[in-house]
Structures are given as structure tokens and as C-alpha cells.
Amino acid sequence: MAPTPSLPTGMKAAPLPVATRASMLLRCLAIQGSWNYEILNGNGIGFCVEPALRHLPGGVGGDAYREALARQCAYFNAHPYLASLAVGALARAELERTPPDRIVRFRTALCGPLGSLGDRLVWAAWLPACSLVALLLFGLGLGPVGVAVGFLVLYNTGHLALRAWGLGSGWLHGLRLASALGAAWLQRGPQYIARGAALVAGIALPFAANRAIGGGASIEPVPLAVMALTPCLAFLLVRLHGKVEGWQLLFGLLAILVFYSTVLH
């Protein structure tokens, strides 16, 4: 396939139609649909950028389209939510007919920052924070609908906003994406969310534990024992970090409990 010539310097791509942007955003929700150990998220990126590539000269199946789609399906990895930044920026770069080697270099350089930033912001901060808020809602007495809906609305407000912002911001900045990645809220967000989550966790756990035990007076022997032993067991789990996971330990503990209650007792 002969390389397609780039647009003259300074030429801007026309704004994407709303339907194309909506299609790209919707596809971003399935960006990890074909995640695999061969090309990781490469196919997913190609899948999400594809609606924009239809606007290349020659349309679907044209040389420009096929060259661009091939480039976008190569090996790629990033956090799934922040990958929408890459999708927007790469779509713009392709439609502006940026030289292919620049696009490939840019694409490769994006993997690391989008992965680590997304992991810190979403998996290690926003998700646990929302989860802990849900535990607090439970502890405060909300019912199944209140807790589940409260969690889903809170989490997905951040989730969908991040994906939509990523796509829009990627398109806006194109290859100059570094300025978007340097935004203060993105860099400092994990820190603020983590602090809030830590405080919520402290308040939520006693409330949630109290309600799950039955909500009775906390001066009775069982709730008191739970209150006293929980920090000890938690300390042990922190000390065992890297050697054994908490859920594995709990499985063992419960197996002993089942044996005691059904056979020995």
C-alpha cells in the first residue's frame, strides 16, 4: 500500500459530526472487548477510532482508511477510561494526515502515562472511594435500592465524565496531548480522592460492621469482640502483604468455622 500524503502544514481537520463522536464514545465503553496477550488493547483502539477514519479521503475501504486503521490496530495498552484521550488524539492526527511515523511514535509514547495515571486515578482512588461511600450508605441504614443506585450514580458520574472528557480533550489537543495530561485535577486528583476515601473508610467500616452484625448495642460481647479484634487482624494482614491475600485468609477462616459449626459443635 503506498503511503498517503499528509495535509499541508497547519491544515486542521474539520470538526467531527455529533453522530461520529457519539459512536466513538459508545465504542469506548467496549474498548477492552478484545483485550488479549498478543496486541493487548490494539484492536480496541482501532475499533474506537474507526468511525472517525470513515471521513478520510476515499471513505471506508479507501487506501487512507485502511492504512490508518492498520496503524491503530497495532499493539497498544492504556487504562481503559483514559484510552479515550488516545482515541480522540489519534483520530485527529489521522484526519489531519499527520505523517505516519509521527503518529506511531506518539501512539507508543502514550501507553505508559495513560496506564499509570488511569490506574492511580480510577482503580486506586475513585473506585475504592465510591465503594467506601456505598459501605457508608449501608451503615447509615439505606436499603438495597438506595445503596446500589447511590454507588452506581456516583461511580458512573465520574466514569462517564472521564471518558467523555478524554475523547473531547484528545480531539481538541491532538498530538499536543501533554497539556491535557498535565491538568492539575488529573495530577492531584488521586491524592485528594484518596484522602477523602481514607476518612470515609474510617467512618464507614464501624457503621457497616455494626449494621451487618445486626445493629444491636455495641457493648454486647460479640460486637465488642469484633471491634477489638478487627484492628489486630487487619494489622496481621498488612504485615502479611505480598505473602497472603485477605480473601484467601478469610476463606480459610470460614472453612474452619464451617467445620466447627457443622461437625464439631
Add this chain to the structure above:
Amino acid sequence: MLPFTLDLLPLVLLGAVLGLDVVSFPQAMISRPIVAATLAGAFAGSPAAGLVVGVALECLALETLPFGASRYPEWGSASVVGGLIGTRGADGALLPDPGAWVIGVMAAIATAWVGGWSMVQHRKLIARWARPRLEELAAGSMRTVVSLQVYGLTADLLRGGGLTLLGLTVAWPISTWAIASWRLGALETRGVLILGAAAVAASAVWKVLHGYSVTRRLFVAGLAVGTMLVGFRG
């Protein structure tokens, strides 16, 4: 007996959809235990008890964050298994039956562990399918791009459904036996379970949020305030 055919079908479908949500689509976290077990409980007629099972599982899930290509427990389908088993005998009550709750949590942990393994196999399967099509991808074939995506999503949906079916098939008879033979008091059973779940959650918060200054102090301060408030309320 396991509620076969028509009763089981919606639960397997629920497990399939929630398994899909974990990674493939749409990652809206309907697969988190606090939602998934509640939904399973609602299917069984005990949403409140399902929520309580979900709370215990959510404490465990806090410890296992879904970082990239690593292997981690799959809590979506697992929480459907845990939620359904855990609410057996609850009959609409606010709290689960103690024996069912314990077995439900254990079933969810075991299913989540197998689920983590199945996710790795799923990724390998897509890679095997993608390998002979790399040339087509390199030629910019839209058809190949879309078919890989659809194949991956369908395989993940089937993986979640199969996992749910397997979990329920294995855990159902065990829970029947455990519920009938459970002798330990309800309060004591709940105490042990909550002790373990709360300790896992507390250690997870300590480990996950330790990277930022002040977080640990805020956690301890919150814990003091929370404990006092619960004490006053009690």
C-alpha cells in the same frame, strides 16, 4: 435441588452480563459485589439480605483492584453465586441465614478465584484467534477489527454465564447441607464473618491508600469518629 431450567436461566444470564461488565463492556461497575449480590438477592426475593452478603464481599473486593493485565479475582459472576447462595433461607428477611451467608461468601470467593483464571484463559483465547488474523489487521480490514471485538465480547459473556452455572452447581448442594447442619449461633457466626471482612477492608484501605501523605492519619481519625458514633448510637 438446584432450581434448574427457567429459574436458573435468568441467574446465569445475570452472571454472564455482570461477568462481561468486569472488563469487556461497559465497566460501569454493576459487577461490584455491593450491586451484583444485591441483584442476585433480589432475584431470590431477598434484596436486603443480598445487600448484606454484598457488603461482606465488597470488603474483600476492596483488596483486589483490577490493575491491567494482572490476574485478579472476578467478582461479577462470583457475586451472583454468593448473593444467591447467601440469601437461601432468608425469605425476605433483612439479614441472611448465618450458615447460608458463610457458604455464600465462600462460594463467591472460590468462584471469583476460578473467574480470575477464566479471564486469563479468555485473553489467551482471543490472542489465539487474533494471531492468524494479524495480517488482515495490518491490511486495515474493518471486518477483522469488528469480528475480533464481537468474538471477544461474546466469549466473555459465555465465560461469565458458564462460571455462574458452575459456581451454583457446586455450591448449591454444599449450602443445602451446611444450612441444615449449622449449629453455631447467628450472632457469633455473623461476628466471625464481619470480623474477617472488616479486617480485610481495613487492611486494603491501609495498603491501597498509603501512597499519599495524611491518608493513614485520616483513616485512623475517621475510625475513631465512626467507632464513637456507633457506640453512642448503640
